[in-house]
Amino acid sequence: MNVNTNESKNEFLAKISHELRTPLNAILGSSDLLLNEPLAGVNMEYALSIYASAQAMLQIINEYTEYDGSQHFADSEKPKFHAPDAKVLVIDDNEFNLRTAKGFLKLSKIVPDLAYCAKEGIALIKKNDYDIIFMDHMMPEMDGVEATALIREMGGKFADLKIIAITANIYRGAREFYLKNGFNDFIAKPINLSEFQIVLKSWLPNGKIISAELKTCETCASSENNHDNNHDNHDADNEEEAFVNDLAQITEIDTKIGLSRVEEEVFIYYTTVKIFHNNVFNECQKMTELLAEGKIDLFGTAIHAMKSILATIGAMELSEASLALELSAKKGEADFCLENYPPLQVKILSVYDRLTVILEHHQNLQASY
Numbered sequence: 001m002n003v004n005t006n007e008s009k010n011e012f013l014a015k016i017s018h019e020l021r022t023p024l025n026a027i028l029g030s031s032d033l034l035l036n037e038p039l040a041g042v043n044m045e046y047a048l049s050i051y052a053s054a055q056a057m058l059q060i061i062n063e064y065t066e067y068d069g070s071q072h073f074a075d076s077e078k079p080k081f082h083a084p085d086a087k088v089l090v091i092d093d094n095e096f097n098l099r100t101a102k103g104f105l106k107l108s109k110i111v112p113d114l115a116y117c118a119k120e121g122i123a124l125i126k127k128n129d130y131d132i133i134f135m136d137h138m139m140p141e142m143d144g145v146e147a148t149a150l151i152r153e154m155g156g157k158f159a160d161l162k163i164i165a166i167t168a169n170i171y172r173g174a175r176e177f178y179l180k181n182g183f184n185d186f187i188a189k190p191i192n193l194s195e196f197q198i199v200l201k202s203w204l205p206n207g208k209i210i211s212a213e214l215k216t217c218e219t220c221a222s223s224e225n226n227h228d229n230n231h232d233n234h235d236a237d238n239e240e241e242a243f244v245n246d247l248a249q250i251t252e253i254d255t256k257i258g259l260s261r262v263e264e265e266v267f268i269y270y271t272t273v274k275i276f277h278n279n280v281f282n283e284c285q286k287m288t289e290l291l292a293e294g295k296i297d298l299f300g301t302a303i304h305a306m307k308s309i310l311a312t313i314g315a316m317e318l319s320e321a322s323l324a325l326e327l328s329a330k331k332g333e334a335d336f337c338l339e340n341y342p343p344l345q346v347k348i349l350s351v352y353d354r355l356t357v358i359l360e361h362h363q364n365l366q367a368s369y
Contacts, residue, residue: 081201084109086208087129091121092136094305099275100312101134103268104196118147125151130161132203137167138304148182162203166191168308190312193262240266243362250354258314270365276313277355284345291338299337300329318347
């Protein structure tokens with residue numbers, strides 16, 4: 001009975017997902033085209049609102065269908081596994097994105113190599129045999145599409161190397177675009193833990209995947225140790241709940257959205273927020289300097305990354321404001337960026353200041369990175 005119920009549920013979710021994605025892709029595609037038109041004032045606000053709302057709805061659909069596992073896993077399963085011998089490289093120019101991917105891979109006992117630009121990544125690929133490459137799309141000097149083309153041109157084993165795009169450029173035909181340009185698959189930013197693990201497991205060699213089932217030894221099964229463990233778990237639960245409650249006081253951050261990215265794993269969410277806190281000040285300073293130097297294209301790349309970072313922790317309104325700046329930067333609208341980035345930076349740094357207090361108060365949740 002349960003099997004039939006799960007199958008019916010999966011079929012229903014898959015059908016709903018398919019039916020909703022088609023019009024949503026049209027809305028996203030059309031609004032994306034509108035945002036690249038010379039709109040002004042309220043018209044730009046309307047187009048941006050349509051685009052952001054459609055993105056939010058698509059994110060909800062992704063989370064419900066992928067968490068349920070209707071495409072890759074049974075309803076009762078979770079895509080958790082260990083692959084300690086897997087060789088993985090993550091290429092991204094943004095420290096936050098690298099550390100987030102590293103944290104997700106750590107759950108599968110994978111210690112990845114990290115590259116901060118495409119050229120550095122290609123140099124590592126030439127020296128090592130990797131099972132999977134996670135490649136950011138938008139990077140300065142050489143983007144992920146250009147880097148993938150160069151890798152494929154090297155031929156031999158590089159022609160079959162598994163390369164996964166990690167991108168915030170989600171639009172109608174995005175999957176076809178990345179597959180056509182040499183990628184094997186792609187993951188949308190902000191990265192969802194469940195989707196990340198599904199893609200990772202799909203492309204890893206089967207021989208490197210082992211069970212993640214935990215075995216309980218006889219000593220740990222004693223009533224005394226169980227009591228101690230339960231007590232420690234209770235304290236940890238209280239600390240995590242307190243952290244989430246404190247974080248929820250920052251009105252710019254929607255903790256429900258942030259937690260949904262990591263399947264309600266508070267410790268991972270804490271780590272993500274901490275990585276954001278450690279890097280956001282320098283990122284803001286860098287973007288200010290790029291604007292002052294008139295490097296509008298590089299500013300566009302940087303604010304593109306900031307948009308994803310803010311969405312990852314659940315700061316959706318700030319993420320949408322970053323999107324508006326990114327789109328203006330793509331069109332070379334320096335005056336718009338010069339006028340609207342400073343007030344956005346004030347808001348972001350205000351969040352940074354309040355996070356400083358909260359993170360200092362919850363140092364017991366410190367992640368080991």
